[in-house]
Amino acid sequence: MSSNNASSNVVSVDAQAFEQPEAQTEADDGVEVVDETPTFEAAVEQETQAKVDANHPDGIAETSAERIHGVTLEQEERILGREAELEHISARADLGRQDGREERTREVITEQCGRVExxxxPREQLSQEELADVNRExxxxxxxxxxxxxxxxxxxxxxxxxxxxxDVTSAVLELVGxxxxxxxxxxxxxxxxEVPVGEVTVQGTVQALWGPSSSAIQQVGLIADDSGKIKFTIWTRSKQPVVHEGQTVRFRAAAKNWYEGRCSIALTGWSDIHFPERGRWWDE
Structure with missing residues (x-):
């Protein structure tokens, strides 16, 4: 029985060290044990020699057939960068000496930006007599x-x-149209x-007003200028200001209508009525 108890109480050395860590730092007499294992550090001469050996051509490992032999990676990158810069400068110099460079550059910019020269x-290409007629007209x-x-x-x-x-006459008539x-x-x-558009702007004097034949019509009458007169209709839904006989008005964006071969104009919600001769309130 005693032998069994003794064997069951046997503990390994590692377990003893884990369970009693303080026992390793103190001696039997209670004095603290100091670890006096020396720390090794490289001397200045050794560090210098290590740098020399690292940069020595024989100490550089070749990792690629394209590497420059005998230089470090930093030196190789600096050399390659300088060579690329010199090649770029040489290419720019060759391009600057090419004939027609300015013309080709202008064509490229025009194509990329969509600009037109x-x-x-055209007035510079006319004779003095033609130019005088053009300016007068x-x-x-x-x-x-x-x-x-x-x-x-x-x-x-x-x-x-x-x-x-x-000729000047036909050109004037066409341009006026x-x-x-x-x-x-x-x-x-x-x-x-005669104007080939569906909406026109006219200015003249309200010559006459008639009673509207429908509640959908706000006003109906005649407007005249030095060239002629035309019937106008102002629709109620257009919410236009009221005009009076004798007023000078400008109908903007009036729609053209045709009835029994006669042309008239109508003011809709897209139209405007202006009174050119009406004084501004701050001038009164």
Missing amino acids: PTPD AMRIQDEVDCGWTSAAIARRLAEKVRDGQ ELQAVPGAVVPIAKVP
């Missing part, structure tokens, strides 16, 4: 057609037509049936 002014057109174009813009467009072979079709351009009332 400015065309020469341009000023007259600007006075007659209120389209927002300057006389210079009108003269340029007119010069293009004359340059292309038209084009300008009258511009949205917002004031059209002479006599020209309203």
Whole structure:
């Protein structure tokens, strides 16, 4: 029995060290044991020699056939970068000496940006007599057609037509028709049936007003200018201001209508009525 108890109490050395760690740091007499194992450090001479050996050509391992023999990786990257920079500078110098470089560059920029080279002014290609006629007619057109174009813009467009072979008279008639079709351009009332657009802007004097034949009509009457007169209808749903006989008004974006071969205009919700001669409240 005693032998069995003795064997059961046997503990391994590792277990004893784990269970009694303090016993390893103290001697039998209670004095603390100090670990005096020396720590080895490299001397200055040894560190210097290690750097020399590491950078020695014989100590560099070849990892690729493309590596530069005898240099470190940092030195190799610096050399390759410098070579690439010199190659780029040389290529730019060769490109700068090529013939037609500016023209090719302009073509590339034009293609990429979608820009078009400015065309020469057609007025420069006319004779002095033709240019004088064009400028005179341009000023007259600007006075007659209120389209927002300057006389210079009108003269340029007119010069293009004359340059292309038209005489001044036919070019003027064609351009006037084009300008009258511009949205917002004031059209002479006599020209309203001829303008190739569905909406026109006219200005004139309210010559007469009649009683509306339907509740859907707010007002109906005649508007006239120096060229002629035309019937107008203001629809109730358009919510336009009321006009009176004798007033000078401008009907903007009035819709053209045809009935029994006669042209008239109607003011809808898309139309506007302006009173050019009505004074501003801050001027009164």
